Amino acid sequence: MTDTSSPARDGAPDPAALLDIARSLRDAALKAGADAAEAAVTESRALEAGVREGALEALERSESRDAGLRVFIGKRQAGVSFSDLSSAGQKLAVERAIAMARIAPEDPYCGLVEPEALARTLPEIALYEPAAMDEAGLEAAALTLEEAARAVKGVAMVSSAGASLGAGAVAVAASNGFESARRSSRYGLGVAAVAKNGEAMERDYDTHSARRFSDLKDPAGLGRTAGERAVARLGAGKLASGKRSVVFERRLAGVFVSSLLGAISGPSIARGTSFLRGKLGERVFAEGIDIIEDPLKDWSFGARAADGEGVACRPRALVEDGVLTTWLLNAASARQLGLPLTGHARRSLGGPPGAGASHVNLAPGEASLDDLIAEAGEGLLVTDMFGPSLNANTGDWSVGVAGFAIEAGQRAGPVSEITVAGNLMDIFARLIPGADIEYDGALNSPSVLVEGLSIGGR
Template identity: 40%
Template structure:
């Protein structure tokens, strides 16, 4: 069915006057169960087939999408897209890949992106959410559980391009989460735990997830503001990927083309400490970001974004590569109603030799950050400021929980001064360990 829909969209685009076109069809289904107070709070089931079309006309482009995939609607969609493209600006960089650039091996079986086992029914998901809630409530100090959730989704996509490329991926996802609350009144503290996997057998038990959420909430009891000053900050592995995410955003080809990146002049320069490599690997098994081809039909391959601390290259799709006079890194991603743009797959960062506890001991006095909120980040200069909460470290040991503080620095300096721990989680699509950053500013009491 999906293949037939993409073929119908390509034909309609040609008939409407498009020079080239990309058609995408997605069949998705998802079931989610929320539990609160031992009872069903909310149940949701969604299932649909959606389509998207991108047309190119004389160096111009437009994208449209919809949920109605009747033949009449497809023809109307194609005519509308062509009319939109003809009124748009000319961009000589847009265009499909040459046929000799296209991926040949489209078999993603080895990546194990879909669990062929039985789909869990709502009763099974409800039972998992109840088990997570009951586990959290069994931890001393927990006042209540705000919510517990279990869900399942599956997604099948098919893409066809007028340059001859066709291919698709099939994916599944299981998840369980829990949010627990400790204390009462103004002393209430909330924390969360959640896990997601492609294969059900890889999931931790609901009891483990509920207990972790509860322990995190209880550990935050009595939080207060930290002192103000310059201190080392340890980003817990729960949130450290966000710090590396700022680097990935800064080397994205779209930011480089705009000239708005704080790393726009850093090609071939040191951006991380020596010995640290940041590798993108789209071929990791059972990872939701894995893929054998990108959104423009190019074959994906592992590559080093940073090697031994030195920046190796930008993240590029066809359009940004053409604008920079470079070659695409097969990094195109896209939604149903948008044109391709550069994006990342799985990221693996070099780990350090020491544990998080050893880095805490080396800190002496500083801040362990376990959650971040809000942000003021200048994409052009790299100036960084975020609200934070976590734990104060005194004499190399965790002293007490802290909240209502702001941490600040400059990303370029911060990344050059970081020290990684050895606690990265294999199941994360961005595998980054806890990161110790020296000399940041903490604004608290």
Template identity: 45%
Template sequence: MSEQTIDAQNSLNILDDLIAIALRKGAEAADAVRIQGTSINVSVRQGETEEIERSEAHDLGLRVLIGKQQAFVSSNDAKPEVLEELVDRALAMAQNMPEEKFCGLADPSELATEFADLDLYDKTTLSPEDLIQNAKTAEQAALEVNGVTNSEGGGASSGRASIALVTSDGFKGAYSSSSFSISASVIAGEGQRMERDYDYDSHHHFSDLRLPEEIGRKAGERAVKLLNPRKMSSGQVPVVFSNRVSASILGHFSGAISGAAIARGTSFLKNRMGEQVFPNNIRIIDDPHRPRGAASKPFDGEGVVNNRLDLVEDGKLQSWVLNTSSAKQLGLRTNGRATRGTASPPGSGTTNLYMEAGNLPLEELISDIKSGLYVTSLIGFGVNAITGDYSRGASGFWIENGEIAFPVSELTIAGNLNDMFLKLTPANDLEFRQGTNAPSLRIDGMMVAGT
């Protein structure tokens, strides 16, 4: 396997041994996962190094099943004698657990047998001194922006991670990834008229990062633009979510189509499969095999094949986000969206989730707005997953006569996600920055509460 680095093969051998011990001692089925990682994080402020932190993780998790009883145990020690104790503890726990009707391993026919090379691992090695220099450069560039008066600091990091999974039904797989990041956060203005903002970049490959000078300059410019915000009166107006914050709208959607939420009946979309939930020009995709994608992985947390999934086509809801357990509860088949830690049952979640870009530049998207809000920051979390009611604090800029006019703050925006989804219009400025991404989104008729 081309991505087996950071001792991934050794992890597979350890997990093989652990599964064999579990079956020998009485487990009817078992799976085991090992997650390893190392990282270095540095922070600087006013040109001085404030923190250098190095961390390592070596976590091992075992699930054993006896009939419909299951138990989970974890350890950070992989010595042979510890593996024996781990199995004994897991089996003793399983025998005293209540039966879970829908627990179990994935069907062998669903397991991945080929693994795509997703180009997630970069061999570039950065010393603490390299990271410190990147952080200082970003901070200095921000401080040089006219109007910036103070710094909350610059940061940089690099890391390596490896995930290995083995099941008693025959799955064996591992993959590794690297990560690099640079950030800066600064303050503009003085006294009671200070505003802060930030910028950052994070990628699997160091060469994909924007230059620290660019990151710092953008952080400084953003902070300065927020100076002297106005308070606005309440009203119902179009709201445009910048592509810095629009992913949060998509995040509410992904939570609402989680298989577990649908099975529990705790989602405002629980009865909407196949229905129009977005305008007919909207497509939402989850693609775990996106090369160098922030959340890419060659198989899911149960070893299942995880192909691209079109969750919304022509505005219509096409699929839930399913692992084996939630699929069984709904009488369906898993679609390879299991997530996995070392001490709990598999969950379900999206990978590289994104809404396809629209056709209009941001300038055209707002050109006919006589009065409205352009959101660059969201505060708090006021979303009811059962009803779809939405209310969050917001700040950004007021739109007047089709142009971004002046900064505003201390506002609350409210609506219902069912209505918000149907009134949504995307811009053409989609950027892939993280696991969930969306272009700028215009939603008409939202309530904005101010003074």
């Protein structure tokens, strides 16, 4: 898949120009003695405006261009990443990669994907639009964020408010015949508010990102939400320790899907370091639970038509009716496990690919957030978390949280300094999804209810 359209008038990166560099690096490596080689070149440009107390505080532009080269000599491989893309810089990178490959230990599973397994005809995915805002527009959006947050009664200050836009491109050229170049755009809004009552202070935030300007949320609404969330946290108390039902609100509930993706990564399975090893084809979630990968969705984060090694990506259910259907394999782990490729290689600039999914969604249920709280009865609503800990071998999981007590099926007062713990196998089996999903990230989840978690409080 190659986006060879001309550079946008807003100065966005040109994928065709990056592809020329990637081809040059690949060819130079082959000429220098590599049996096989792949090169990737990335470029990003961004503009961000930040405000404080009703005035522009910072207007920052950033640009970067980086490259990675991976070479193979027999069953030895080495890679380098670098940002000096001058002729001398490229020459030095090729020489270093070749020299390292000659002395690297042999890896029986390394190597590019076989040509017959490469994607040849790929769908176009809409990911880029020319910038629809300028410096003045970003400043105005940031000011709106700050003004809306400050207008909430109880908010003492806004610690940050900003708006950004950016564009990026990546190009890949490999000696097995795979080539790809694509470009994407991004807009972002973010605000953090601080509420105060006497000596007590609490902070909360709201953010949103989108590929298209038209999909970006209203900054006034984001600012108001950040302020209201901060004020609601004032006067936090403690919660008694014990076993309780816990509701994780939407913006945090993706932690369980993320933990699943790490546990079904091909390299983890091949190393035997996953608590889900041996669970392929078995029910690990409750009946009716689906986790869907949709890598071809226009304007989504995480979308891609081919994985990091050139294998076609396709929509699929990673978990269907509670049953785990696949590992996330790159070429090396597929060879080690003796399994077919799945299209889940994740490119590492200059290094061996990892493995990961693209644009994943926990399918929503029918219950609203209020319904989940009512079903919890006596428990905890988690609205913030920090310091998660996971034992990848056993699935034992814990995290520090803050949120609100749930009493008689209703949200009650704020609570903090709490630890929630459990085993992910048990959590997966008891997880109940709500209906409030929003498809605005690379990983999306509705709020979820999990019964019988251990609560460490007072």
